[in-house]
Amino acid sequence: MDKFKCMQVFTRVAKAGSFVAAAKELGMSKAMATKYIAQLEASLDARLLNRTTRKLSLTETGIGYLNRCLEILEDVEEAEATVLHLQREPKGVLHISSPPFFGSYHLIPAIAAFNQLHPDLSFNLTLQGITPDIIEQGLDISILLNSLPNSNLIARRLVSSEIKVCASPEYINQFGQPDTPEDLASHACLTSPTLAPGDRWVFRRDGISTTVKVKGPVHCNMISAIRSAALNSIGIARLPTYIIGSDIRKQRLTHLFEDFESDFLDIHAVYPHRKHLSAKVVMFVDFLCDRLRSESYWDNWSIQNNSDSSPI
16 A cells, blocks of 8 residues: 555545545546545554545544644645755845845855856845844845844854954053953943853853853944954954954954853754745755855864965
8 A cells, every 4th residue: 555645645535624625636537535544544544534425524533634634735845845956056136135244255266166066046135234134135034143033034053153252452551451251341441232241251160150241332233333443453352253263363353261161152044934945045055054164264264374364
């Protein structure tokens, strides 16, 4: 007995409420449809349908079995669709949104590399500092940092970035280097509501957490602007290494409090749904995930060499 075919016939009969209608949809005879249901009931040793000359209805057992059949058939359909999409060459336009700095310095190089492999695909990239409405904007993928929208959207973590406290050598020369987190209370600190916990910086060492309330001359919603302020020696910044990794490597910024544990910022690819994803979405997200995890140059900031592979 073909159990999968029996399940397909059963769900069609249950939905149509008729053997004749279901058989027509499936391109088979009524007798064949009836045979499949009989085989299924025999294998289960249970009656799934109540039959009369005028009416066809589900038994209580049939209702429960129908729900499970629908889930199983949907999963099979999704698995087949994924394989088919992966076998196809991505084409058309991929609509992506990203935070400005990440998009400019990390996403664009990935797009360039992917485009070399798949020249029939073009990209429409929107850079914005706010969380987009993916459905409203017609986006295929949105790159989000840490906080995820409370919705039915699907999120895949691409990579994590360490968060470091840093200052320019010029700032340190002029105002001194803080020896402990508590010293930050007397320093100019650069803060952003985008990067939690804002003006309350948490430091961890040996299982002990210390929270320091900081303040300073610049508070900005764009963490890329906080980087610029730090490079201009306005104050001390707390930023992810995907933004400042190259600056630390090239000694434009100095990493402070090296003996404390790092916090991490998760970077996600978010898309509207999991079912029937197009090849362009599946393949680009896989490519981006592999690229970022194997080439996380921003966390190799301690490596000093002449062949700096970071993009900035």
